[in-house]
Amino acid sequence: GAGVSQSPSNKVTEKGKDVELRCDPISGHTALYWYRQSLGQGLEFLIYFQGNSAPDKSGLPSDRFSAERTGGSVSTLTIQRTQQEDSAVYLCASSAGTVLSGNTIYFGEGSWLTVV
């Protein structure tokens, strides 16, 4: 597709279960970002990829969170042993290069995660 695609769009999971969130960036975009947005809050940076490597993963809240990107394209964000405070919208974005080069980033619609 033309935009950033995320799946699932909605996920309800039980506390303690693992979840995987998928992001398919815009074709040809080398940079990929994950952000988290809690209800009524701004966007909290989690991690960004340039190609398959992650120069900055400083925003991952704990070791329960991990992300990978393969083939310079699709990325998966995994949350292990989910907790209720993990409930949020997880937004993926991509850009043709990093914002340091003046590239703008484009967001997907988000994966709405609810932990019960």
Added chain:
Amino acid sequence: QKEVEQDPGPLSVPEGAIVSLNCTYSNSAFQYFMWYRQYSRKGPELLMYTYSSGNKEDGRFTAQVDKSSKYISLFIRDSQPSDSATYLCAMNSNTGKLIFGQGTTLQVKP
């Protein structure tokens, strides 16, 4: 102190009003400044993008950057009910990621 501060509002104005949205920041290394608009249950969409200080106009929208004061603004002229959304300012860090403000919720009443 957060790197980027934005008044969360909510801000309610009548249709046709001029709206002013603002952000302040603390990192003098920020170079690129953006405004995103986010409708309810949607992802943010890029609205305006500016580099360094100055003004940029696009239709009813004007983005203004004052690097000396570390202050950016978004003005919306002749506001419409369809402008009702959350507006997020964003700026780049020297690590290549964007830092976002909290977002200001705007409601334009017919």
